[in-house]
Amino acid sequence: MAGGGSYDTFPKLLLRNSAQFGTRPAFRHKDLGIWQSWTWTQVAEIIRAYAAGLHRLGLREGDTVAIVGSNRPKLYWTMMAAQVLRAIPVPVYSDAVADELAFVLAHADAKLVAAQDQEQVDKVLSVSDRLPQLNKIVYDEPRGLDGYDRSRLIAIGDIIADGRTALAAEPTLGKRIDESIRAGNGSDIAVILYTSGTTGAPKGVMLSARNCIDAAIDTTRFDRLTDKDVVLAYLPLAWAGDHYVSYVQGLVAGYCMACPESSDTIEQDRHEIGPTFYLAPPRIFEAMLTRLMVRMEDAALIKRRLFSYFLDVAQRYGEQVLTGRPVPLSGRLIYALGRWLVYEPLKNVLGLSQVRVAYTGGEAIGPDLFAFYRSIGLNLKQLYGQTEAFLYVTCQPDGEIYSDTVGPPAPNVDIRIAESGEVQFRSPGMFLGYFKDQAKTAEAMTSDGYVRTGDAGFFDEKTGHLKVIDRAKDVGRLADGTMFAPKYLENKLKFYPNIKEAITFGDSREFVCAMLNIDPVAVANWAERNNVAYGSYHELAGHPLVYDMVAKDVAAVNRSLAAEKQLAGAQIRRFLILHKELDADDGELTRTQKVRRRFVAERYAPLVTALYNGAHDADISTEVTFEDGRKGKIAARVKVRDMQVIAPAESLGRAA
């Protein structure tokens, strides 16, 4: 196992970076329209002052500090400063509603909350009567907070300034900070990351500094990341993906974390920064492709022709060119032309021109979606990971990319398949346990120290790569014994730009049915071009022409299923389009935007019944939660559409 040497905590790494890459940028943040930067030396000085200030506010070793907000340097600095004092940062999903927030803050015993702005401060204050241990709230954006109770609220900028003055005045304080850094060791809990909770309440995953750093050393070597790299820190702070890619790898490799201006400007900011390493869950790649396709629809005829012609070329040769396999000379030439005319401009628009390594993870990615990005020359790879592993369990090495596997074990990760088919692993970044939950920790581990993933999978014989089929408990069989892997079907459906979300049913049923969410961007654009008038999402979703269009997509999925022997029986016989978008505020999605299948099935039980009893429409009334936490009801009549089943093709299955 690669050792972190004497740099076994993040504060020590910070000092190392300040000494080694002192003048290189550590953070960038677009503020007032300009990218502001801080070098490692500047950051080290700020963190020292910030830690001193927090110490004066009473933050001590072992205390927990919750961090609520989007990706801002000052919030990342809060994590660093807390770690300097050997306190434990706990990032929390900033879009959590007040109740969810209260649960995590109470469970984590947060003494101090660092909030981004008034919105987050308000949320914390609204539940503060349930948080007796909460002492101070510190904030980044002062706007709108003028009239608030000063005894509990302090601006982060003021704490840093106060710390700086105090450090200059009392040398003992500086000594105490230095001692705290020296005393820190690898077995300290570096961070607690709360899982988004696909099932049940969030659990606090405790990670040690040594484990985080060891894991990140392995992966930075694996992808040859250096201080010359740049990432855009745009994913939720509380997600293991962001913490790993932005914070931990950033400190280990010494590269620059660029924070976007606001969550609405990410596209533009990505374009301006040009990250070299990029991690995104499949839905973001999906959304990018959808927007791209929508814009192409509006483009001039010649551009559309060029685009579709060269996309075909890319499909034929792109993958081979990227992995360096032999390609005929004519193919090479035409691909080169395509690169100049289409692929590079396309990547530039998406802000991906500089990307050397891109990963997708968190969920399975549709094979066609994956192939699209690779064919235009983006080195997109899959990783399979978990918060409990501190991200990487497997990842695909350059040159060995298959869309249907997630790659061989990541460096120093030990994977085995249990008899039940469950994937189990041991990894350098492995968690220490769930915070204050011995029972759950014991459930998640085997007696010999492997972590249970809860996913079903196997090693592909040809490549030796891991194939993850689905959540072990989600894979089922139809009444006639055909295998039913819901995720697999859903990903096929979701590849169509019109379909944003899909939930399939079929376990122990006669046939497969689907509930769909249309993509408002794509379908609204289509409606505009086809003079389809509508007043609301609900009306658009129920429009007969929209049903016709979506039915074509479902038919296409059925055709592709017909070509696969084991799954031909799992074609979608009936589907409906939901009258509202699935939403995390209603508990239908997790905060990482994954569908909570069982919850949805229960909530829309009348619709599921209608899918299976042959009815042509069904009434549904559901409670919805608005962004400010108020609740309301929406009722609708949802139509059900029948589909033709396509006879299995004469075993013309794609070669794997």
Place this chain on the structure above:
Amino acid sequence: MRAPDTNEILLEVEGVALAFGGVKALRDVSFNVRKGEIRAIIGPNGAGKTSMLNVVNGFYHPNHGAITFKGRTRAKMQPFEAARGGIARTFQNVALFKGMSALDNIMTGRTLKVRRGLLWQVLRYGPALAEEVEHRRKVEEIIDFLEIETIRKVPVGRLPYGLQKRVELGRALAMEPDLLLLDEPMAGMNLEEKEDMSRFIIDVNNHYGTTITLIEHDMAVVMDLSDRVAVLDHGVKIADGTPAEVKMSQAVIDAYLGVAH
């Protein structure tokens, strides 16, 4: 928290009358605006609200009466003098440069603050450059304040109405006015846009301490926002006071709901 309400009078309108031929738009209207307050002028359609604003910032010259702004009384004032004096305004129908970006539109609000002459500006060198950087910083602060970062470079003509209104407010703020006149800032907006706009108006008042006079016919909005409300009907002031007082006034109820004859 509001900027401290002093009793210092910023604007005093005394006995103003305005007629267009035989039409009497305003008849002997008097009211004042205190420093740091949000002052509303409301009234049914055709009550003379916009005429009143136009008189204050010099578009119209009253036939009678006097206007005292920051202690200086004038019968006649040109719009540019009003602007120099620190009065900024927005319009009922958005009046922006449609082909220019949001950023450039707000930059035009800085015109009066530009100190260097044309030659320097053309050269974009030395002090002129430093000055432009300073203006741009100020404008970026406003963009941040109004949360319109995403549309910074978008031509204004392509923006939805609610955002255009926000850009217009941004341009008025760029003048760093002492008195900000808003002509129906919520007209034609949906509920969500109205709530956003109300929040920005309160924020402007709190954060910059700007005195605001606004015209609106949406009563609910006005009552929540304003410190004091003056009510006009057919060119006559029929009530003046706090929102609670105005709401109780019989004259106002009659004007809005009509009187049975």
